[in-house]
Amino acid sequence: MQWVRTIHKWTSAVIGIQFMLWLISGIYFNVMDHHKVGGHTYRAHAHHETNIDVSALVEPREILANANASVSLKQIELLGNPYYLLTHKLGLYAYFENDYSLFDAYTGNEVRIDKAFATRLAKQSYNGPGSVMDVTLLQPPLEDFPKQKNATWRVNFDDDIQTSVYIEDYTGRVVGHSDAHKRFADIFFMLHFMDYGNEGSFNNIQIIVFAFVTLWLSLTGLIWTVDLIRRGQYKVAVLSKRSAIKLFDHQQQLIDKVELSTASNLLDGLAEHRIALPSTCGGGGTCGRCKVLINPAPKVTSADQEHFTESELNQGFRLACQHFSDDVEDMTIFDVTEAKKVELTLVGSEFVSPDIKELRFKVQGPPLAYKAGAFMRFFIPQGQAQARPADIPAEYLAHWDDTQEQEFPRPACSRNYSLTSVSERDDELVFAIKYQQAPAGHLPVGFGSSYLCNLGIGDTVDALGPFEEFYVDDERFAPIIVIGAGSGMAPLRAIINDLLLIRNSKQVIHFYFGARHEEDLLYQEEFFDLSQRYENFRFTPVLSQANADWLGATGYAQQVLFDNVDKDTLKGAHYYMCGPKAMMDQTIEKLVEMGVSADVIHFDSFS
Template sequence: MPLIRQIHKWASVIIGIQFLLWLLSGIFFNLMDHTKSAGHTYKSHTQQSVEVDRARLVEPNEVLHEFNSSISLEPIQLLETPYYLLTHQKGLYEDFENHYTLVNAYTGIKLTIDNGFASELAQQSYNGPGVVSSAKLLQYPLDDFPKQKNATWQVNFDDDINTSVYVEAGSGRIVGHSDELKRFADIFFMLHFMDYGNEGSFNNIQIILFAFVTLWLSLTGLIWTVDLGLRGQYKIKYFSKQQGVKLFDKNQKGIGTVTLSNHTNLLDGLIEHDIALPSTCGGGGTCGRCKVMINPIVKSTSADHLHFTDKELQQGYRLACQHFSNDVENMTLIDVTDAKKHSLVLSSSRFVSPFIKELRFKLETEQALAYKAGAFMRFFIPTAKGVSIPLNLPEHLKPHWHHIEHLEYEHLACTRSYSLAESSINTEELVFTIKIQTAPDHKSLPGAGSSYLCNLSVGKTIEALGPFEEFFVKENNNKTMVMLGAGSGMAPLKSIIEEQLALDAQSSHDLNEKVRNIHFFYGARSECDLLYSEQFYQLAEENDYFHYYPVLSKPNEEWLGSQGYAQEILALNIDILDDIDNIEFYLCGPQSMMTETMKLLKAHGVKESAIAFDAFS
C-alpha cells in the first residue's frame, strides 16, 4: 500500500500539472485572434488565373507516355502558367509523403522549382509590406509545419512579424504561412494537445501515456479508497455501533471489558475509559507506539507493516490508532501509560516571538501534576472555525505577518501533541510554547492545532491527555549535558534546564555532590526569534556551570553573537566541551537540524545510548 500511495501521489502531480496547462491554454484560445494566430496576417486570399490557350497545350497522353510511372495527371496553374502535375506516389493527405513531377503544359518540359521560382510563388501568396530576405530548401521535419513530410521551400520576408511562406518543392503548393504570432500560438497548441515531440498531432505517445497515467490514478485511488473502507476509515457517526471488547494486559491477565464505538479508533476509544496508550504522532500511524494484539486477527494496514515484522503481524500485532472495534473480540494492551485525560483552563496567552506563543494552563478541578521535565501532552482539538492570522495580534508584530493572506476556514476535530516548557518543580501551571503553523500558500490551510490553541481566549477550557514522559534526563550520573534546539524545540529543553538547575541548587549544600555542566546551543532566525534569551543570559551569569550559546541564521548588522546554525556552532565546540564519552546529548528541533546533528555525533563516535531526542516535527 505505501508504494501505491507514492505512485498515486506522483501520478496526481503529473495529472494536476497537465490540467493546469489545459486550463491556461484553453483561456488563451478563447482570447486569441484566430486569423492572426493561424499565420494569416499577411496572407493573400485572392488567386490570379489566366485563360489557357488550349491550342498550345501538349497532349496529356504524350506526357503520361513519357512519364509512364505516373498514376494521375492534374492540370494546375503556377505564376499564371499552365502545368501538368503528375503524381507518382500519393499519400492519404497532402502533407503525407508524395512524389510529384511538374511539366509545362505548353512546352512539355519538366519544371524544377528552384529558389527564384519558390520566391515568386511565395510573393504571390503574400500581401504584406516586406520583401523576400531569404529562401532555403528544408527537409522533414519542419518546425512550423511538423505534419509536412515533403521537401519544402521556406521563403522569409523582412516584415514586422517575420513572416515565412512555405512552398512544397515537388508540387508548388503553398503549404502555409507562419509568423511570430502563429509560433507563439503553437506553444499553447503544443501544451494543450501534449504535443511535446512536435509531431503536429494530438494522437501522440505523450497523450497515450497520459491516458494510462490517468487510468492508473483512478485505479490506485479506487484501491486506496477500498483499503480505507476496509480499515473502517469511512464512518458515519449516525450509524455507529457499540462493541464490547475484552482487555488483557501484556501478561495475558484479564483486566475487564470495555464498550467501544466503531466510529472511533481503538486508541481514542480507550481514552474514554481512562486507558492511555503511548502515542507521539496523535494517531497518525507514524510513531508506532500504540501497540496492541487483536483477536481475531484483522486485516493489517500499511502503517502496521511499517512497524511490525511479518511474524508479529501473524500473531495479531496492530497499531490501535489504525483500527476500529469492528470484529475485535479480545485485545491485549502491550504498553499502558499512567497518563490521564484532564480539563485545562487557559490562564495566560502571550507572544514570546512573532510566531510563537507561551500558553499557561491550570487544571480545572484537580491538583497540580508532577512530571519529569521534557514531558508532553496530547491536546484534543475540537471542530471549529479558524483564521490564518492570529486574533488580537500586537501592533509591533503585524509587520512580521504582512505576507500572510487573511483566510477564514473550518477544520475537523484532531489531536496534537506539545511539550511542556516548564518543570513541575518550578510551577503548578502547565506551560507550553507553541509555534503557529502558517500555511505555505493560499491553497493550504494553517495548522489546525496551533491556530486553535493560540487563538483560545483566557478562561476557556480544553481537554488534554498526559503528561507523557518519554524525553527526560538520565539520572544517577554527573555527565556533562549538551542541549541543542531550535524554534519551538525550546520547550522541553527549557524545562529540562530549569529542572536541573533547581535540583543542582538543592544539592549544592552537599560538598560531595558534583554539579553537572550544561551547554545549551539554541538556533533562531533573527534576534526577535530568540525565546527567553534574557532569562538564559541571566542563568548563565548566575551559574558558572550553565553555558548559553544563541545562534542566528539571519541576524542584523548589530548582532555580535554566533551566526549560522546551532549544529554548526556545536561542531566547532564539541571537542572542547568535555571528553566525548562524558557527554550526554539532548536534541529537539526541526528534522533538518536533527539529521545533521546525528551525522555530526556519529562522526565523533558518540554512542546512541548517549543521545536523547524529541523529534517534535
C-alpha cells in the same frame, strides 16, 4: 462498486504521475539559470547608432500609392539602414499570422529578407565565438518557437551550445535565440504545462482532458465515500456506535471490559478510559509505540507494515492509532503509561515569535507533578480549523501577509505538546506551540495548533498526562550539551530551568539554539540572563538567515556546535535535543561517527 474503485485507482495513478512531473519541473524552475534558459547566452543587446539622412527618404505616401491595400506603415531600421514596413494583415501578436511588405526607405524598392540578409541580421544579434554553419528558411510550426506562425530563417552557429538565431521572413525581426540550455529547459516547460503537442501554450487539449480526469477522480472519490458510509466503514462521529471490548495484559489476564466509540481510534478510545498507551507522534502512525494485539486480526494498514514483521502481523499485532473498535472482540495491551485525563483552563495566551504562542493553563483540580521535559496529549474536538490566528500582534502581521482567511474541516483528533514549565516552580502548565500554517492553499493547517492557539481566555480543553519520556534522570559530572530549534525549545527550556533553578546543578551546560531570524529566538533574554547568573551555563543562539547587523553565530546549531567544540569534549558530554527531524538525524549521525555512545544521546522527536 468495483469498477468505480478500479477507475478511481488508475485515475489516481495518472494524476499522481503528472503531479510528480509538476514537482520535478517545479524544482528545476527554482534552480535553473533564467538567463541561460531564455537562450540569451550569446545574444547581443548592444544598440547600434544610425545616421539616417531624413531628407533623402522616399515619401511614405509614394510607397502607399504603389503598394497593395495595407493596414499601416511604419519606419524601421535594419543593419543601420531605414526601411518602410507595410502591414497588410495584422495579427494580435507579432508571432501570429501576419502579412507584410518591406521597402527600402531611400529607393522605394521592395526588399526581401533573403539568405544573405538574414545571415547579417543574425550575426548582428549574436556575440558568441561561433561562425555560421547553415541558413534555412522554415515554415511554421518551428520546433524551438512553436507559437511562431510566420516563415522564419534559422541561422545555426557552430559554438559550444549549438546556438540558433531565428529571423522572421519579410520583416527581419529577431524571433529569438535558442540553444542547448533553452532546449533542455523546454523539456521541463513541456512537462509542467502538459504541452505534449508542442503548441507553446498551457491552453491545450491535454490540460483540458486532465481537468476532466481530475473531476472524474473527485466524483468517483465521492461515490466511494458514500459507499463506505453506507457499509459503515467511514468513521463519522454522528453515525458512531459503541462496541464492548475485552482487555488483557501481556500475561493474558483480563484487565477490564470497556465500551469504545467506533468513531475514535483505539488509542484515543482507551485514553477516554484513562488507559494511556505510549505515543509520541500523536496518533499519526509514525512512532510505532502504541502496539496492541487484536483478535480477530483486522486488515493490515501501511503503518502496521512499517512497524511489524510478517509473523507479527499474522499474529494480530497492530498499532492502536490505526484501528477502530468495529470488529475487535478482545485486545492485548503491553505498555500502559500511568496518566490521567484532566481539564485545563486557558489563563494566558501570547505570541513569543511570529508563529509560536506561549499558552498557559490552570488544572481543574489538584496541581500536576511532572519531570522537566514531559508532554501532554490534548484532545482536539471536531470543528473548523482557522488558517490565520485571530490575534496577531502588529509587529508580526507581515509574517502572515500571504496567509488568507480560510477555514478547513477539522476532525476530532489528539496531539502531543511538550511542557516548557517546571512543576516545582510554576503554578501553571506552560506550552510553546507553533501555529502550523497550511503548506499550500488547498491543504489544511495544523489541526491541533490552530485550535489551541485560537482558544480564548477561560476556554477549557481536555488533556491526558503528563507523560515523562524525555528528561535528565540524575545528575552527572559530565558536561551537558542541549541542542534545539523552533518549538523544540519547549522541553529544553524546562530541562535547563530545572537543572539551574531547582537542582542548582554545577554541571557545565551548553545550549545551542537555532532559528531563522532573530525574532524567532524564543526566550532569548531569559537565557542570556541565566548565562550571566550561572557560570556553568552558556547560551549560543544561531541564525540561518541572519540580518547584516547580527553579531552572533550563523548557520545551523549543530554545525556551530561541531565547529567550535573540541572532539574530546564532544565525546565526553551527554546530549539532549529537540527540534526538526533533519536537525536531530544529522546531529546523531555525526555524534555516532565520532564514537559517542547512544546511551548518552537523548532526544524528543515531535516531527
